[in-house]
Amino acid sequence: MRILGIESSCDETAAAVVTDDRAVLSNVIYSQTLEHLAYSGVVPEIAARAHLEKIDIVVKKAITDAGMTASDLDAVAGTCGPGLIGGVIVGATFAKAMSFSLGIPFIAINHIEAHALCARLTNDVNFPYLLLLASGGHCQICIAHGVEQFEIIGKTLDDSVGESFDKAAKMMDLGYPGGPAVEKLSHNGNPDRFNLPRPLCSKDSLDFSFSGLKTAVRITIEKHIQSEQDKADLCASFQRTVNDVLSYKMSSALCLCKSRNINLDAVVISGGVAANKSIRNSMQLICNRHEVRFCAPPINLCTDNGVMIAWNGVEKARDNKFDDLDFRPRPRWPLKETAA
């Protein structure tokens, strides 16, 4: 089974072909970073237009890179949400049009679920696994019990982790996207210089809150930041703080799983923030301590890509879960939750 995946929910126009025996036949990503750079963030209208300009080129290349023609495809999977609706409509409509013209099934993909399942492709992870989903739009801890079966045990009450990286970077004029910029500068900084708040870390809850951290970063900038070294120190201190919060919550989540006798196959981190090497290292350390396998997709598959969409298509096609062409793109679309 060869499935084409199309992604267009934010600022990457991406397409890939993946097979049901876990071969990635192609992976094409056009990043709109240059289009949005001047605005220090994604401008929805510009994003939608840029997707429209590039989508046919990206999809065509994904099919030719896979060494096939469109008629060799068995199904088309397209992100139908959540995300910036203009871009989602572009990708979803393109995927539906291909499905209609080729006479093959269409699969509507939830972008968050695609991040959540990606490690099953790249690291052969089995259910159940503990998942930290940390992207620009989301921050959740889930126990993944199956496809479309996610038990959400922790979530952010305000900003996502990626958003807090992006806002910190914007306040320090580090450009966009913020996460990689903060990570890069933090290499030259002193993580002990600034003591930033670690919200909700003393509470018996797996929820997150990052808005106080953002305010603390703003106040620190106003009071202390003059030189490049000051910025590097703040980046390092910020990254250390985020790391501490994520580590604390994941440790607590692992204890919860243990108390419920859930036999986890692995701990997985996915979403754009999972590209951060120091966060990956911290998660590895926690997993060593708890004697559980740690997995994260390779860095290029943590941020948005078509491979994860195609793979989610494979997972749904295996269960014969196809969608009608009148499936409506959704700006909001929470993960399908399952009870404990």
Ligand code: KG4
């Ligand atoms: O998954 P993603 O590409 O898009 C969404 O689904 O939101 O995640 C993008 C987010 C952005 O907030 C970006 O700053 C963050 O992931 N990010 C990182 C890194 N690379 C991307 N955050 C921290 N460190 C990184 N290296």
Ligand code: ZN
């Ligand atoms: Zn994403």
